[in-house]
Amino acid sequence: MGTSANNADERRTIYANWILSQAFSEVARGIRESLEEAYFFLKIAKIHDGPMKADAFNALMRESRKEAQRAKFPDLIAKVNQGLTEALVFAAEFHSLQKVRNCLEHRGGTVGAQDADADGVLILSMPRIKLSYMRGTEEIELEPGCTVDPGDERKDVEIYSQRVTRTRAYRLGERITFTADEFQEIAFACTLFLGDLVAKLPKATPGDLKRGKLV
Template sequence: MSKEKPKLHLEINPARLAEIIGSAVFSSTEVVKLHLNSLSDENLNRPLEGTGVLYNFKGPNLSLDQRRAMHESWILAKAFQELLRAVRHALEEAHVVVALVTKEHKIRSNDTLGDFLMPFQRKAAGLPFPDLLEAVNGLLDQKLEFAESYKSLQAARNCLEHRAGIVTNIETKGGAEFALSIPRLKIFYMRGSDEIEVAAGERVDPGDERAEVEILMKIEIERRTVRKGDRLSFTPKEFNEIAFACFRLGQQLASRLPKPKLNTGTT
């Protein structure tokens, strides 16, 4: 008499992917807003003090502008690093989920859940970002377009961290300008065939007799160039828009994952 094979029940929560990016968006925007808005002349001129600090370190004599630039570059580099880390993490988790729900798997009865998941996690972690995004996109009905933005933001982070935000031949690739592809969330409505962006304080005018207007959102790419030798920087508003685009990416990723079709058995 044959015994029925036991089944392993896995709970998959796609909302977790949005939470990974959402958490990084919250922490990075909180830090950027607090610190960049506090870089007043008074604060920068104030002697640095701390409870229990035994040593003070003397560095170069910096002007107020130089000191402000140093703080901005350091903060923005860490903030971009946090955003990009979260996007990468969410895509790795999505890669594992896609691998699990799109085919049947077997697990040995003496394996733990960690043992079962490890090969999937290792494969996702080993993929370069473009390959990782392509693998996840391969099974999404609507594709995520973020490879160009990720590469551009990574280059911006490296410039801020390793070159204090000063654009060099590394960023320009031997040319005169550093070309950036910055993601931003566009909120708009349609006026005929034109996309009219919603702006604070401006009345929505669809140009016809409609009593209600559908408000639409999409991630779009904003092109920006910085000349070699100039300093790369972002205002809190600009960083907020980039972070919001990343947040929207997490929501799209969570909502577009394929639904489970098969069960997982044990051997």
């Protein structure tokens, strides 16, 4: 009975991690595809000068998307950054996201030499929003379900928020795993990245587009 129960628990753990790994790959792929679409938008907007025939537009669209799909992730970010109003804030973090995705998809989640740095470590770095308050001189981070306890008679407590980076290291030969809470944090980090990308795309009026001009 004990062995069967342990095997069942192990299967549940493996299955849960498989689901989370698949979900991680999907959100990482979504980041990549969003950058490819941004590259396409910037390329079209930059060279568009008045009306364009459908065949010419479709050919340009296919070529632009091929260029984006062929580009390595750091190169793709660099190309997109060139057309944005400001450089992306989270470029390094989302490069690490793609490296973890590659490990999950090509090596079953076991860190190989292709994934690790010179020290034999694969780093996943993700931005997050940290909420905290002060209890005397001690900073207390707010966690889900926690109760604010200022340690004194205060009825109103000021809540602070700041963007920080959470880092996780996987060593050579180690298997990448996630908990549901970790995946939720990763998914939220992706919304920060996409918000940053959209906010920095150049804006244009219809007249600007006709003249091939973006501001």
